[in-house]
Amino acid sequence: MANDHVDEFEAQRPRLFALAYRLLGSAGEAEDAVQETFLRWDAADRDEIRVPVAWLTKVVTNLCLNRLDSARARRENYVGVWLPEPVLTDSEPGPLATAERRESVSLAMLHLLERLTPPERAVFVLREAFSYPHREIAEILDITESSSQQLLHRASRHLQGRPRFEPSADARREVVERFLDAARGGDIAALERLLADEVVAYADGGGKAKAGRYPVLGSKKVARYMAGWLRVPLPGLEIRFAEINGQPGILGVVDDRLLIAVLVFDTDGERIHGLHTVANPDKLAHLGAQLSLIPRSWNAML
Structure with missing residues (x-):
């Protein structure tokens, strides 16, 4: 059939997007990388492609590595805190939603991955999130197997001490509900009791929405900051629960159609260790499309 190669690609698209998203931290850029991979696939001589999945993985990974170099330069000039783009993970099963990969797609982990060089990030994601053996990683990145092992060792050292939580969904949801009740x-x-002593709150407005330009540290400061932020009067505002990047989150929706912010919680089921707020409307476009909502700047609503 003439369209067999298209069907073959579409079967791989969710996995390719999941990989590209973890490498880039941007849903929009991940979609672009996947689409460019398709264009190369469409133009390729498939008689020379022995293992299509391996070929596609290699192409999308290297496209993402090229994008990471330019993205790092852009982020140096970013206004305020840079956070990854949030994505909805409770709407359907798939590479972004599987429980065993929840940590690798969390906003906290994607934020930490910014510490790594592009090669370190690629090896870490391929190995830890997709369980590729070093032999295959070496083939994807055109490096030696020992180099792949060394890159993983360096990446793991840079990420040492990262929190790892595995509470039940009910426990995580209960903590968020108690947090919201106390904040509102x-x-x-009560907020301080729910927050870990070393809690950090990040907010990304990108200069296009109200957001603090620096992280807020410690339970006392974060409690006051979040109470003030969540009590801002805004006509038509509705708070909705959702699973965002595998973690409990809340959506700020105005008039049942405008998505103005997303707040994601890192919690062990008893205390909250991190909060990530994304209000930059550019970074809410993908999530808004998932939810059939329109991203809007909070500044435009005030």
């Missing part, structure tokens, strides 16, 4: 009620003491 202005109960600072």
Whole structure:
């Protein structure tokens, strides 16, 4: 059939997107990388492609590595804190939603991966999130197997001490509900009890929406910061629960159609160790499309 190669690619698209998203931290750029991979696939001589899955993985990985070099330069001039683009992971099963890969797609982990060089990030993602053996990683990246092992060792050292939580979905949801009740009620003491001493709150407005330009550290400061942020009066605002990047999150939706912010929680089921707020409307486009909502800057609503 003339379209067999298209069907073959489409069967791989979710996995390719999941890989590209983890490498880039941007849903929009991941979609672009996957589409460029398709164009190369469409133009390729398939008689020379012995293992299509391996060929596609190699192409999309190297396209992402090229994009990471330019992305790093752009992020140096980013206004305020840079956070990855959030994605919905509770709408359907797939490479982004599987439980065993939840940590590798969390906003906290994607944020930490910014510490790595592009090759370190590629090896770490291929090995830890997709369980590729070093022999295959070496073929994808055109390096030796020992180089792949060394890159993974360096990446793991850079990420040492990262929190790893495996609470039940019910426990995570309960903590978030208690947090919201306390924040909206202005109960600072209750908020502090829910926050770990070393908690950090990040907010990404990209200069296009209201957001703090620096992380907020410590339970006392974060409690006051979040209570003030969540109590801002905004007509038509509705708070909705969702699973974002494998973690419990809340959506700020105005008039049932405008997505103005996403807040994602890192929690061990008892205390909250990190909060990631994304309000930059450019970074809400993919999630908005998943939810059939329109991203809007909060500044435009005030």
